[in-house]
Amino acid sequence: EAGVVQSPRYKIIEKKQPVAFWCNPISGHNTLYWYLQNLGQGPELLIRYENEEAVDDSQLPKDRFSAERLKGVDSTLKIQPAELGDSAVYLCASSLGSHTDTQYFGPGTRLTVL
Amino acid sequence: SQQGEEDPQALSIQEGENATMNCSYKTSINNLQWYRQNSGRGLVHLILIRSNEREKHSGRLRVTLDTSKKSSSLLITASRAADTASYFCATSGGAGGTSYGKLTFGQGTILTVHP
Numbered sequence: 001e002a003g004v005v006q007s008p009r010y011k012i013i014e015k016k017q018p019v020a021f022w023c024n025p026i027s028g029h030n031t032l033y034w035y036l037q038n039l040g041q042g043p044e045l046l047i048r049y050e051n052e053e054a055v056d057d058s059q060l061p062k063d064r065f066s067a068e069r070l071k072g073v074d075s076t077l078k079i080q081p082a083e084l085g086d087s088a089v090y091l092c093a094s095s096l097g098s099h100t101d102t103q104y105f106g107p108g109t110r111l112t113v114l
Numbered sequence: 115s116q117q118g119e120e121d122p123q124a125l126s127i128q129e130g131e132n133a134t135m136n137c138s139y140k141t142s143i144n145n146l147q148w149y150r151q152n153s154g155r156g157l158v159h160l161i162l163i164r165s166n167e168r169e170k171h172s173g174r175l176r177v178t179l180d181t182s183k184k185s186s187s188l189l190i191t192a193s194r195a196a197d198t199a200s201y202f203c204a205t206s207g208g209a210g211g212t213s214y215g216k217l218t219f220g221q222g223t224i225l226t227v228h229p
Binding site: 004043045048056104108 | 147149154155156157158159162202204216217218219220221222
């Protein structure tokens, strides 16, 4: 069974540029998560989807971040415009059912904003 | 914000020794999970312990949970160099709390196992 797929793995951009990350969850997993992980820290939830509905986006900085999960499968996370402080690893995870289930993580996208 | 606090922040041991990592949390939980993260990789789920469980085993892993003290420990027995990684505890909030519906991670323990 294929795991969670993320692309790109690495991205370097200049500040004020837009950037997008893509995630393909494990087939059949209804719940999808985007996390931000700063160096030396644990992941912090940005947004959680159940199917195509964003059920928790309270930690998503909505002035510059947006996300979508069309058809309840793949998801994209966008930052526009990027700031220096956005440099981090962006992790996608999925779980079969509710948030209390085991979450399976992708390898992450390491973003560097110059 | 991160609910869990892990202790120690870093642990260095020799192959064959046991490694113990502790996690404390603040609010009521539904379950507590431990994850491993190798450098530059995503997180891998190790074990889940529910709030009504006290101890769980999986291979060389032993997890305990004390809800009265709001703490958990992860024991890795007979450690190997391949166990070198960061280990995170994560809590799934209980009903009625502000953390309900979220998996909240601690800052992690960096484990180094020397061959």
